[in-house]
Amino acid sequence: MSAPAQPSILVLGSTGLMGREVVRSLNERGVTPRVLVRDPGRLRPTDHVEVHRGDLRDPASLRAAMRGVDAVFHISPHEADEVELTRAVLDAVEHEGARLVFSGIHIDASNRLAKWAMRTLYGRLLPRYRGKISIGHMVETSNTRPVVLGVGNFMQCDEVLIDVIRGGQFVLPTHPKGLNRVDLKDLGDIVANVLLDPSIPAGAYPVCGPRSVTGAECAATWSDALGTPVKYVGDDDAAIDAALTAHLTGYRLEDWKSSFKALREFAVKTKKSELDAMTRLLGRPPTDFTEFVARIVDEHGLAPATATGADGIPAASETEGALW
Numbered sequence: 001m002s003a004p005a006q007p008s009i010l011v012l013g014s015t016g017l018m019g020r021e022v023v024r025s026l027n028e029r030g031v032t033p034r035v036l037v038r039d040p041g042r043l044r045p046t047d048h049v050e051v052h053r054g055d056l057r058d059p060a061s062l063r064a065a066m067r068g069v070d071a072v073f074h075i076s077p078h079e080a081d082e083v084e085l086t087r088a089v090l091d092a093v094e095h096e097g098a099r100l101v102f103s104g105i106h107i108d109a110s111n112r113l114a115k116w117a118m119r120t121l122y123g124r125l126l127p128r129y130r131g132k133i134s135i136g137h138m139v140e141t142s143n144t145r146p147v148v149l150g151v152g153n154f155m156q157c158d159e160v161l162i163d164v165i166r167g168g169q170f171v172l173p174t175h176p177k178g179l180n181r182v183d184l185k186d187l188g189d190i191v192a193n194v195l196l197d198p199s200i201p202a203g204a205y206p207v208c209g210p211r212s213v214t215g216a217e218c219a220a221t222w223s224d225a226l227g228t229p230v231k232y233v234g235d236d237d238a239a240i241d242a243a244l245t246a247h248l249t250g251y252r253l254e255d256w257k258s259s260f261k262a263l264r265e266f267a268v269k270t271k272k273s274e275l276d277a278m279t280r281l282l283g284r285p286p287t288d289f290t291e292f293v294a295r296i297v298d299e300h301g302l303a304p305a306t307a308t309g310a311d312g313i314p315a316a317s318e319t320e321g322a323l324w
Contacts, residue, residue: 007070009033009195010098012056012089014049015042017156018075018103021188022195023047029192036065056085059092066092071195074139076104076132078252086135093144100144101194103151103187103207105132129258140204147194149187151207152268155292156184157256158222162300164243165230170219171243173234173260177267178212183287190281200281206274210286212267221290225297227304237261 009026013019014035026033027048034050037043043051054061056077066072074089076082093100139146157172164171172179187207194200213221215234223230233239244256278286297303 006031007196007198008068010065010069010072011035011049012073013075013077014047015039016075017154017160018184018187019073020044020047021184022073022191023049023188024185025188025192026195029196031192031196034065034069036061056088057081059088062088062092063095066096066098069096069098071099071101071198073101073103073191073195075102076135078250078255080251083131083134083138086138090138090142090144094142098144099198099202100139100142100146101149101191102136102139102146103149103191104139105129105136105150129255145202147200147202148204149190149194149207150204151182151187153179153181153263154184154187155181155209155287155289158218158293159296160247161243162296162302164246165222166226166228166302168228168230169233169239169243170215170222170230171233171236171240171260172215172218173240173264174213174215174218175264175267176214177269178214178217179263180212180268180270181209181218181289182207183209183292186278186282186286189283190278193281193283205281206271206277208270208274208278208286210270210275210288212270213289218289221293225293226302234264 009031011019011022011026011033012035014023014033015037019035023033023035024046027046032048032050034052035043035047036052036054036056038053038055040051040053043049052061052065054065056062072089072093074086074093077085079085090100136148136150140148153172158165158170161171186209190207215232219230219232240260241257244253244260248256275286
């Protein structure tokens with residue numbers, strides 16, 4: 001009996017932080033997805049993909065990339081016309097009869113009226129994110145059998161700012177009660193699971209990490225891993241602006257500035273029901289922040305060197321504190 005054919009998959013945003021993790025996870029399963037990119041040079045050498053060159057703003061290239069696919073991954077882009085771009089994607093997915101897997105901001109509540117009220121409230125509190133809030137609703141109510149993965153803060157923000165952290169500052173603001181943070185590698189694995197399994201029901205699913213952490217706890221974790229002091233400075237707007245301006249540009253820069261400063265105002269607690277749902281979708285427990293930091297330190301070769309004597313035993317200055 002032959003194995004069922006793998007679905008044909010299109011990954012949009014494949015050169016971004018989220019999209020590249022989806023491509024990685026699909027490749028690890030032996031799947032070569034189709035991608036639509038403006039600049040193929042931004043793809044990683046390790047990406048095994050079928051390249052379609054084009055742009056979401058070009059209907060012809062979008063239709064060509066979409067032709068014959070079974071499932072599409074799309075994220076909310078950091079663009080001024082993000083709502084119009086997503087509407088074009090939805091139209092193309094509906095025309096092709098494909099399924100959409102979407103990751104972005106999603107506002108959930110017990111009923112339609114409550115959802116509307118929550119979208120309105122968050123739109124007022126985060127005016128720059130009104131478009132993204134609208135996009136989540138558009139996708140959820142589309143005729144694409146959508147799976148909506150609502151993700152908040154992702155751990156890879158730290159990797160973008162790794163040189164700032166190595167310089168001794170952790171700038172990501174958090175509420176004193178903590179912030180739930182997600183490893184995008186976990187998100188990539190979940191998206192791949194859903195893209196490859198059409199039996200997963202349409203609907204909205206939370207994406208979360210195993211626990212909420214404060215900025216001070218994040219700074220301490222990085223300090224321990226790097227072997228150098230790292231101070232939490234998430235209450236310093238000047239430090240935040242300097243760090244983000246040095247690493248980002250354009251619409252993405254303004255989005256990150258807005259979201260970073262809003263994080264101080266909201267505690268994002270970890271709910272057991274959401275963690276259980278996340279674990280089921282992922283097929284394993286989600287990655288803890290300490291595991292993420294250890295992996296990034298290893299991948300970037302940032303582990304502190306240990307001074308040793310001729311016999312390979314750590315020098316006295318390295319062991320004295322541990323002996324007593």
